[in-house]
Amino acid sequence: MGLIFSCIASVFNAIGLALVAIVNAIGSVLQAIIAEIIACFDTIISCFTCGSLVRRNRAPATTSVV
Template sequence: MGAVVSCIKSVFRAIGNALSAIINGIAGILKAIINGITNVLNIIISFLTCGRAGSRRSRMSNRTSHHGRTTRAI
């Protein structure tokens, strides 16, 4: 009798794992679609604002600091 119960448990476990995998796959597809839409909207906003809108990090990385070199005559 214990073998039958164990077999039934493993069948339900397999069904649960399959349903979980399907749900995770659907979530991954939805996440990819949402990320794609977000990227397209960011490109459109960047185009309309001539690249002035967006992260400050990209503008800060383009700046270079110029330090004068000082030399001493000995």
């Protein structure tokens, strides 16, 4: 009787792991899609502002003493 219960428990465990894998895959796909949408908006905003905001934040103005 224990052998049958162990086999049934293993089947349910495998089904549970498969469902978790499916949910994780869906979450990963959604995360990738959202990241790409944000990257597109970042590119559009950078284009509209001629990149001036990005350049100002990334490369501080330096003066040469020479």
